[in-house]
Amino acid sequence: MDLVVRQPRLPKPGETMFGTGFSTVPGGKGLNQAVAAARQGGDIDFIGAIGADGYGRELRDLVAGEGIGAVGLAEVSAPTGTAHISVVDSGENSIVVVSGANATVTALTAEQESTIQRASFLVMQCELPVAALAAAITIARANGVFTVLTPAPVVELPAGFLASVDLVVPNQIEAAELTGESDPARAAEVLSNARTWAIVTLGAEGCILAYDGTVLGLAPARPVTAVDTTAAGDTFVGALVARLAAVQSPGAVSAAGITEERMIDAVRWATVASSISVTRHGATSSMPSLAEVSAVLA
Template identity: 80%
Template sequence: MDLVVRQPRLPKPGETMFGSGYSTVPGGKGLNQAVAAARQGGAVDFMGAVGNDANGTELRGVLALHGIGARGLADVPEPTGTAHISVLDSGENSIVVVSGANATVTALDAEQEATIAQARFLVMQCELPVSALVAGIRIARANRVFTVLTPAPVLPLPEGFVGSVDLVVPNQIEATELTGEADPVRAAELLSAHRTWAIVTLGAGGCVLAFDGTVVGLAPARPVKAVDTTAAGDTFVGALVARLAAFGLPLELSAAAISEERMIDAVRWATVASSISVTRAGATSSMPSLAEVAAILA
């Protein structure tokens, strides 16, 4: 659950300041990406954990509202995870995540493994323990499921972990943390080595797209007046995967199965979806429908 405070700037250490608004909004990177994909026409199943509390009940309701399957979502004694978000008047944000129930997902049960095996795409974030992500990749690889990783929050990852996924989508800060490279082009080249797709998102600067160590191109952002950038990156990922899924790709997917033309098309689609989301407040509440994106790209 996102706990959002609107404020003019970030406080200095030890400073108390006034904010101009407070709200609670269903969120979490996984939920955000699931809702974004569902709103773009994707058929989505969700895995993770929530607490036996009011926040958990509300989040389950969000999944049901969007027709997202929840058979892989566990109820646990720990409280539902929260994200504490400061949204500045400029539209920028900073986020502190308290994992709660998510931290209990250290392995996958049979139901979750079956859900992955039957999927076309597995979309992961680092809000679950790394051991669960490793298990998810193992099941996906065995069943030729295309794997997507949003490496946020950035955590220490096993050697070769990023190279084992088909697509990695960090923002510029995350890309720098993972590679040590401040230049997003060079970071994208490093992240895409070993026949991996990499998309480094740059906010208003667009994104860098690379495959197998070579930059494919730099996609510009769609200029808009930003109100709230919360979940802009999650909207991008959800819309991107939904667009890729709509292409009718081969049953057995890998990074090499996605052509440059199709990935560029999906990036264009995701860029528009993300640009719409930042013109609205909130996370899941800001995400556009398939019709809204299609109308702009028509």
């Protein structure tokens, strides 16, 4: 659950200041991306954990309301995870995540494994323990499932982990942390080595697309007036994968099997979805429908 405070600026260390608003909004990177993909027409199943508390019940209701499968959503004794979000007047945000129930997902249940085996795409974030992500990738690769990773929050990953992912989508800060490269184009090259797709998002400047160690170009952002950038990246990823899935051919999907034309089309779709989301407040509450994105691209 996102606990969102609006404020004129970030406080200095030790400072107490007044905020201008507070809200609780269903969130979490995984849920955000699942909702964004579902609203773009994706057939989505969710894997994760919630607590047996009020936040957990609200999140489960949201999943059901969005038409997202929840066989893989476990209920545990730990409290539901929270994200504590400060949104300043410029629309930028800073986030502190308290994992709660998500931290208990260190292995996959039979239901969760089966969910992955049936999928065409597996979308992951680092809000679940790395052990669970590694297990999920192993199952995905054995079943021809295309894997996507948003490496946030940035955590220590095992050697070779990123090379085993088909598509990695960090923002500029995350890309620099993962590669040690301050230049986002160079970071994209490093992340895309070993026949991997990489998309480094740059906020209002768009995103950089790379494959197999080569930058393919900069996709510009759609100009809008932002009021809240919370979940803009998650909207981008959810819409991107939903668009990739919408135009895929039957059968297994590999990184090499997705053409540059198809990826560029998905990036264009995701860019529009993300641009709409930043003109609204909140995380899941800001995400556009398929009809809204289609209207812009018509």
